[in-house]
Amino acid sequence: MTTWSSSLYPGEWRRGSTAGGCRNNPATFWLNPQFKLLLRHPDAPGTSDCSFLVSLMQKDHRKKRREGKNMETIGFAVYEVPDEAKGQRGVHLKQNFFQTHAISARSECFIKSREVSRRLRLPAGEYVIVPSTFKPHKEADFILRVFSEKAADSEELDDDVVAELPIENYLDESQIDAGFKSLFRQLAGPDMEISINELQTILNRITGEQKDLKTDGFTKEACRSMINLMDSDGSGKLGLVEFNVLWEKIQRYMTIFRNYDLDKSGSMSSYEMRRALESAGFKLTNHLFQLIILRYAEEDMAVDFDNFVTCLVRLESTFKTFKIMDTDADGVIALNVSQWLSLTVFA
Template identity: 30%
Template sequence: NPQLHLLLSNMEEVVISLNQHAVIEPKVMGFTGYPVPKGGVDCITRSFFRKTKSIINSQYTNSRQVSERVQLEQGSYVLLPTTFEPGEEAAFTLRVYSAKPIKLKLVDTTPSLVKPAVTQSRSALESKSIQQYQAVFMQVADEHRTVNAFQLHELLEACLPNDYIKSCASLDICRQVILTMDTSGTGRLSFSNFKELLVSLKAWQAVFRSHTKERSGILKAERLRDALVDAGFALSTSVVSILVLRYMRKDGTLRFGDFVSAVLHLSVAFNLFDKRDPLDNGTVKLSLNDWLHSALTC
C-alpha cells in the first residue's frame, strides 16, 4: 500500500479526505494514520505496523469519499490508504486540508543492495554435502571443467531434490544463472560457481518459504517486497510493481522459480550498476550501446 508522510510544524486540526475514482463497483476503502519517530521517513516495514498503534482510523465504506477530521500534535505521521479486502487495487486521491501550511509527500524506498544474494557455503558440513555432486558435474562438463546453460539445465534436473525446487531448473533460468555468475565472459560456469548456486538456492528457498502462507510453496504478490528484502534487495514501489507485472501468475501468486528468476535479474542489475558507479554516486551515464548491453544482460 502507498505510504504518505504528513509533517506538521504545529498542533493542527486537519481534515483527511480519501476519494476513489471508480464509479462502477467501487471498492470498500479507508485509511489509517500512525505517528512516526523523528527521522523515520523511509518506507515503513510490516514490523512497524505490528508494534505501533494507529491514531487515525477512518471508517471503511464503498462510498466515493471517506473523510476524517482529527486534531494532531506537532510531528510526523504516516497515512496509509487501503482497501478493506486484501489484494484489491483502486485508483484514489488523498487530500489533507488545514488552516496552516503542511507537508505531504509519498514515502518510498531508495533501491539498495542490503546483502549479496549469491552466497557461498557457510559450513564445512554444507560444503561436504554439495561436494557429492562433483562427479555428476564432471560427467557433463567440457575439457575445461565448465558447463554452459544447456549442461547446467541437465545438472539441475539431476541434482535438485524435488519438484518444488526443480521449478527453478528451466532453461531460461539457467541462462540467467550464467549471466549472473559467469565472471569470465565465456558463458560457462565452473564447479565452484555451481556450488555457490546450490548454496544460494537453499538460502532463497528458506526466504521464499518464510513468506508463503502456511509454507505452501505459493507466494502472494503482496509479500514479494518483504521476501526480496530478506533476499538482499530493498526496492522502490515502482520497481516492485514491474517485478509483480513480470512474474505474477493469473491467481496473483508467484512460485519458487518465479522468485529465483526475480532474484537473478536483480543481482545482475545491481552488479552492472555498481561496476559503472565506482564512486557510489547513485547515477551512471551510458551510451546507447552500453544501455542495450545492460538491458539485455538483465
C-alpha cells in the same frame, strides 16, 4: 478568513503489491501506500492540537461507471510515528509497526463512494496516513489531499532502492569439499564445465525432488541469467569454483523461500514475496515491486520457487552491473544506445 495549507498526492492500489486492504488484514495492510504528515504548529498559543482535513478520492469514476464497474469501498487510518522513526525520510513502515501500535485516527467508516473525508485534531507531531480499500487485492487509482490550518510538511513514504548482498565466498579448488567435487565431475561431463542445458537439467532434477517447493521448472533463459551472473571468465559455462558459489546461493534462496512461505503451500504469495526480497537484501520502491509481481507472479499472484530464484538472480545481476558502471558512486549512470541495448536485450 483562514488560509489552509494543502498537499496532494496521486496513488494507486494494485493487486499483489500495494492493495493491502484495511486493518482487518494485518499480513497485508502495511503494503498500502503511506504518507507522512508533520504537524508543527498548534492551532492557538498554549495548545498542542493541530487541525487538519484528510480527503481520499477515487479517480476515473465516470470511466468506471461507463464500463459497468463500481467504486471500491475506501477509507484511511492515521498512526503516530514512533520516536525511533521520527525525522527519517522515505521509510515505508513495516508489518510489525502496525501490529504493535494503536491507531490515532481514522475515517469515520469505509464506504463505497467516490470520496471519503474527515476533519481531525491531533497533538503536534509526526503521523502516517494509510489509505486503503476495505478488502485486499482491490485495484483503484486515488488522490489523497491533506489540508491543515497551519503550514505542515508531508511526503509519500517509500523505501530507497538498496541491495545489501552477502559477500560471496570464492574458494580455491583445493578448499572445496571432496564430495562436492565428485558430484561436479558427474554433472559437468568430460569438459569439466556446466553449460546452460546441463544447469537446467541439474536444477530441475534437484527442485523436482523437493516436495515442499512448487515449480514449473527452470527455463533456459533463467539458467542463462545464472551463468551470466557467475561466469567470471566469459566462457559461457561454469567451472567448479563458479558452480560452487552458485550452489551456495541457490541453497540460501531455498532457505529464504521456505522461511517466508508461511502457509507451507510450496509457493509464495506476492505479499510474502516482498518480505522475502528484503530478507535476501533487496529493498525496492512500491513501483518496482509492482513490476516484479507483474513479471514473476502467476495468475493467482503466487510466486513459484523457479520464478523466485530467477527474480533474485536478475536483481543481483542488475545491481552488480549498475555498481560497475556507476564509477563515481553517485547513484547515476549515463548510457549510450549500445550500452542500453546490451543491458536490456542481451542481459
